[in-house]
Amino acid sequence: MNSSSAELRENWGLLFSCTIGLLFGTAFLPYLLSPLAAVFTEKFGWTLSDVIRLMPFQAAGMMLGLPIAGVLADRIAPRPLILTTIATLAVLSMCLPIAAQAGYWHMCTLFFVLGFLTSGLSGLYYTRVVGAVFNSARGFALGATLSGAGLAGFVAPLYAHAVVDRFGLQAVYQGAGLMMLLVALPIVFFGLTNAPHPRGSATGPARAAGLSLAEAARDRRLYLMLAPPLAFGLVVSSLIVVIVPALLDRGVDAGTAAMVASLYGISTVLGRLASGWLLDRFRPARVGVGIFALAAVGTLAFQTDAATGAIVATIAIGLVNGAEIDIMSYMTIRYFGIGHYGRIFGVAYAVFVGASMIGPFIAGGLLQHGGHAMLFLATTLLFVTSALFLLVLAGIEGEPFDAPSNPVH
Known part of the structure; x- marks a missing residue:
């Protein structure tokens, strides 16, 4: 084993x-x-x-x-x-x-x-x-x-x-x-009976090491890591709402549209499990590049007139929605350690949530001027941009703060 x-x-x-x-x-x-x-x-x-x-x-x-x-x-x-x-x-x-x-x-x-x-x-x-x-x-x-x-x-x-x-x-x-x-x-x-105390204990191991929030803020990897959740946060809440209307506009019947919308939830779960499996085997930035690049191709398929393109785009968005927070959480531990994980991840997650609050206003303007196609095209561009940021991060991420027992490539 x-x-x-x-x-x-x-x-x-x-x-x-x-x-x-x-x-x-x-x-x-x-x-x-x-x-x-x-x-x-x-x-x-x-x-x-x-x-x-x-x-x-x-x-x-x-x-x-x-x-x-x-x-x-x-x-x-x-x-x-x-x-x-x-x-x-x-x-x-x-x-x-x-x-x-x-x-x-x-x-x-x-x-x-x-x-x-x-x-x-x-x-x-x-x-x-x-x-x-x-x-x-x-x-x-x-x-x-x-x-x-x-x-x-x-x-x-x-x-x-x-x-x-x-x-x-x-x-x-x-x-x-x-x-x-x-x-x-x-x-x-x-x-959680045996969950470790973040500060360690007198009889147990000492507090786990990790960079402080101030130290992490001076590390450019933090900002490269935050770019994808910031970009995705701008569109995710709006995309969830427009999935069914977008499918109906493409001629998909209401029953099929509802079924495809349920695939969004399933693909989200699969995205989390698949990205987690990949993170244990490959460097996180490379995993992120692959997922966002694949999702960009999927959302670009919406620009075709076929209903199939809308279905592919829906599944692609679900996969990214599943993988994004998983990757951000893993990167936080890998780059900065677990010692101050709560502070660093709390701020990072707040950035994502803040972007998701602003996003509907931006999406509303895109829908008004270009319809669903414009919103999905903007999503494609954001996914491509995220992949590029992660590609830069892949070149500088270095070794993990707490080296795992199994190598990643």
């Missing part, structure tokens, strides 16, 4: 708990909005745009909360930190229908507070634990963990459809909160 298999076998419980924790993390709630949009419109008189605008409020809270969550992740034992945050998310989730009854701006405020207080559950807390425990299988373990967010995109809409028709809107959010308390919380409690 090789070292990667041994790591996965030894720590499967921790990996499973992190994946389930991320499934019922901050990603779960936004995926409820689409199937519940009609209910909000009918019950409260909100427009579809009003419902969509709830997500930027959560994103704004996350952007401000992630750097703080990063500091906490580098200082506090992961299990009590994560359990407390899960409980907070569950309570706030149950309060969302009450806020909706109080008025639209109460709902917006609660989404902002929710994003701020629970930003660490977006992936930061779990990837820090996984990054500290795994070495030779680190890439795949990170990909498997982050797949939890992709699974949320599959589970949450099905759950909302099943519950809202029978029990109503309030039951959807109360049930979501209960699943966080009764499913995610106990699994994480038992799964």
